[in-house]
Amino acid sequence: MLEKTDRSASKTTGEIAVDVAVIGAGPAGLTAAYLLTKAGKTVAVIEKDETYVGGISRTVEHEGYRFDIGGHRFFSKSQQVVDLWNEILPDDFIQRPRMSRIYYEGKFYSYPLRAFEALRNLGLWRSAMCMLSYGKAKVFPNREVKSFEDWTSNQFGKKLYSIFFKTYTEKVWGMPCNEMSADWAAQRIKGLSLWSAVVDGLKRSLGLNRLNDGSGKQAKTLLETFRYPRLGPGMMWEAARDKMVATGKGQLIMGAELKQLAADGNGGWRMTANGEDGDVVITAKDAISSAPMRQLAARLHPLPETTLEASNLKYRDFLTVALMIKSEDLFPDNWIYIHDSKVKVGRVQNFRSWSPEMVPDEDVACVGLEYFCFEGDGLWSMDDDDLVELAKKEMDILGLVSPDKVIGGAVVRQEKAYPVYDEDYAANVDAMRAEVEAKHPTLHLVGRNGMHRYNNQDHAMMTAMLTVENIIAGERVYDTWCVNEDAEYHEAGDEGAEKALPEGRKTVSADQAAALNSMRDVPERVSADGKKAA
Template identity: 80%
Template sequence: MAFEQADIGGTAGGERRADVAIIGAGPAGLTAGYLLAKAGKSVVIIEQDETYVGGISRTVEHEGYRFDIGGHRFFSKSAAVVDLWNEILPDDFIERPRMSRIYYEGKFYSYPLRAFEALRNLGLLRSAHCMASYAWFKLFPKKDVKSFEDWTINQFGQKLYSIFFKTYTEKVWGMPCNEMSADWAAQRIKGLSLWSAVVDGLKRSLGLNKKPNDGMQAKTLLENFRYPRLGPGMMWEAARDKIEAMGGTVLMGHSLKQLSADGRGGWRMSATTADGEVVIAADHAISSAPMRELGRRLHPLPDTGLNAAELNYRDFLTVALMVEGEDLFPDNWIYIHDSKVQVGRVQNFRSWSPELIPDEDMACIGLEYFCFEGDGLWDMEDAALVDLATVEMKTLGLLDPARVKGGVVVRQPKAYPVYDEDYAANVEAMRRELEHRHPTLHLVGRNGMHRYNNQDHAMMTAMLTVENILAGERVYDTWCVNEDAEYHEAGDEGAERALPRREVSEDQAAALASLRDVPERVKPAAETNVAAGADTRKVA
């Protein structure tokens, strides 16, 4: 469809006009809006939040304290993404040290896990138990390996599995480890060899090996990362401001009511507000809304609407505590592998950026609870959650409750798309129908594509979508972003300059990668074989 420059301020029959209507002002939606506006196209973006842009990458402010929802390191292998970050926010990045550890029964363990260090911290008796368990399952491994639990026990033994893998994994994903696939475990924990760690430790204790190994064969994670000095929301607030300066519109507090095909290849998008309803007419529509919600609001309803309705999500909430005194620990965040508490991860916001904390005599920590919207944690009163967080920090021995001077709760719905038994088929059905029937409707981002994308992956899907819109055809396959299993923070920043076209090389597909971070449920062998034979990389 040829573009006709539209006056976004004008209306026809009570409608706003734009070249492109965008649902959601998260990283994907704002990236698309920025690049389209820069190319001279008129855009309208609707965002249901009344205050914040950035989606899960927003920065929430409370009484001068700023909270990063989930923690966002600004690192990407894609030079295009890094260049865009620098273009949108050229003067406000700071360099921060990377530090994450595991906490278990009063001791800290390196993350990623270093096996010899872990055995040393556990003490003689427990280490002996761990080694005996390890030896037993090496001699007598589980033969029918289907689940995360099966695979991990065979690799490390029952005891180490129960300490370092089971508790935290089940907190995050809300399902038992014996229901998660073994394939995901193999990808998730690659590179850690307990036996080589023990041999290496013995050699070093005898002075035979000066070079530390600790059983880690995988690449070292980045030691430093860049970060906006006022949090990730600073990036997306700047993007919003630049879009508006170029004539685009970002409508806050606007929730998608319906997205209707106009019969001519374009779209009419209606959004509800506190004051009524707004309608936007556009040639193209870009959606970063959860695929399940889009499926319910498309008109005419897609044949695959029932598939979209079956998609599920994992939610979480952050309880931020304002604490009197110095920071409690130097980490960006700590993984809590302790079954005595419900908290899964604890952030130290000053370690992300000192400017997130307005008072140098105060510290601020964020306790992250993984849950499902509507369950007991999600529905708990804010005051009760602050009390729970305070008590759990005391239980862990990390905090004196008398030092807590305040707290606030931030809820994040639909944080993680769930990869259950049927998700892949449901997503593929929705995708195929929309691409066939509605070539001017584009799905982008984590929830828009129901893929556990990182921030830079979400941006890349939007960048490729903009290229397709400007070209007037699907030059790039956006579904090839985030297909590889290589660890996202390994490798060099900005090293990959290629974009995935119709025919995708292995190196190009690996440019942005963290798909392995999401578990799939155990599937019957026949179903697994069918899924393994599927190849959706080429554009239909």
């Protein structure tokens, strides 16, 4: 594991009185705690994990090998977030090349797809079938477009849909493409068509993809590089933890899971957590929760009227099987997407491509196979040894590595990785949000699971940063629910393009809203009558 300090994680029991109690030591919780202690507030943070901080952004260590849980590129359009990263971890960022591709039947395809490359890799016969399928879709389109499958088949033809869209999408979301709404497909793949991909390929080959401003510069496409902590994302959050504790105003209690959060009748809170050595009780004026909204609702006292709605919120989980392989690196990508129905793995990370320091042996490749699942299902419940064997078998099926080259393996499970946006989630979230804001102005929901919003790391941090401003001001001067993320957020643009708010401003600026105020795309189900669920 990454280096720990004795002062960072106590086994405190008894009662602690602070200004602010924080649930969860992930990016949102630790961002809030660090900034509050800088401002002179006393803070106590509880974290149910006994070893790691950072939540889904932690870095897990096994025999000197470090694993990033999901892959975390450190890029943000918010200058405020970039400045905070630099403040917390000033000397340990490295610049890394960005590369992600699709792997299908033994060949790599650029991501996003490049039409000529895709057709060349598929071979003459299959390419011809793809083009015929595309032509058929254009001449005889499905007029009753209801689902992701309908929309994507119309756009690319049934053949290309089945190769490059169906398998991976179903692995990630755990539902058939013919049950996902067409509206989601239109948003997720907006502006993309086979014809536009062909035209773009021609422009690239002829050097015509230039800005029309006389500069001669290339048109902006995907980010080519990104910053990354040299020992993985957990390095950021361990540094935030240590800086928070070093102020003398903050403390972190590890291995402590929320048992009850009770309103004290005077606008404050009494939080009880189950610790290894007995209950920990924390009294505070304000409480910040990055715990899953469903979990918080069940442990609030008095019980919220919206507990039933919150209990219906759902999550998508995943696990990583890391393999140590006696071999050179298998591919240069940060990760590859597996579009192959013969295997269950959805994505494979190459940890050395994130940072060479995450893999201690130059003669060993270390990859992480990511399996999307639901907590308690067959994959989630498999023994670790069986999962390692499955990963070895699937790497062999894919033709990426022979099982006899694997010299070690480890499994990391990540529960509640993705809040599920089903047909009822928005109403359920809005109900609990409204009740919390009306009855408990000193209870603040932050982060991905705390708000049941599909945020990335920097957006989770922004919800915490605005929450801190609200606590210091003593009122909700910022609407933290404006912070969310568009699917293209990490794909293009300049880091820090949206500047920090001018000092003293109490509303979110137009520029900041443009960077942060759009809903990230996730699938919704088609209802029984064939329409998008309301």
